[in-house]
Amino acid sequence: MSRIDDSLIALRRIMRATELYGKELAQAAGLTAAQFRALQIVGEKGWETPTAIASRMGVSQATITTLTDKLVKAGLVSRERSERDRRQTNVTLTEAGRAALDSAPDALQQVYARRFENLDDWEQAQIIATLERVAAMLDAGDIDASPVLTTGDIKRH
Amino acid sequence: MSRIDDSLIALRRIMRATELYGKELAQAAGLTAAQFRALQIVGEKGWETPTAIASRMGVSQATITTLTDKLVKAGLVSRERSERDRRQTNVTLTEAGRAALDSAPDALQQVYARRFENLDDWEQAQIIATLERVAAMLDAGDIDASPVLTTGDIKRH
DNA sequence: CCAAATGGTTTGCCTATCTAAGTAACATGA
């Protein structure tokens, strides 16, 4: 077994872990991973346009339309016509949406965060450097990634 | 921005890169990521039971049934009744399936492999150690991960 | 003022996935 294999296995484990977390989240929160991701993006500023969400998530506008439909039906966001440019729609976080974001379970990330915080300073730095290096090797440099693990936001205590 | 954020961003970039790769693959190879993953599992031994595939992929049997339907229709695998235990079905790789596996594009992994191989020995070891450590921190220890990045197999030259 | 360009939604269609309910074959204990 080559070292490349070893590294790919580790990568695959990392992805499986977040995949499984996504499923858990969907069950626990009543929101699917994709819905939650969109909700989070909206939550950053409190509102966002469909185009921007689509671009952030790397999917088409049409997909965001249906996704937004679900979130609207769930009462987590609302659609509002932009004043400036009336072609634009602002997907706006509601009170319930904010509450959902705040209360969403994020067990996996908490576990990770807890463990990460227990590391020595230099270890943290080294892990970050390595992860960034791997990301670069995967040629993922051109991507706008927010500090989000698949779907869950970071909780600070 | 905390260090945890930094590490999560890097992780997210890694996952985005493989996600996008999966989409590319689907287009280029005419196979979806899930189909390709199943095909690869079958390809390891040349055949596999639906239950085993389901377990490896972490999905239900029913999902494998429909997935296998697609692969059968595409002529990449065939279903064969087991002699030993006639409840069992062996999903068997066809010639065309083997060819599809061999010729599947895996640009991303090639890029990664090439870059990885150019690293010094100690750097490779260090990256593997770090990735494994992160995987462990994500509590992904119990997972059967093959040396596969989402869907693509490693090509050796 | 009108022809693009832009921003979204609608329509129609895939794929992936699940649960629940079947069917067929094996296994076992009286």
Next chain:
DNA sequence: TCATGTTACTTAGATAGGCAAACCATTTGG
């Protein structure tokens, strides 16, 4: 040996995510 239970899979019926193409509405640049 046969009724009962278990195992392996498939079928049926949902839901979700996703896309492309057609379609509106609005803005913008001549």
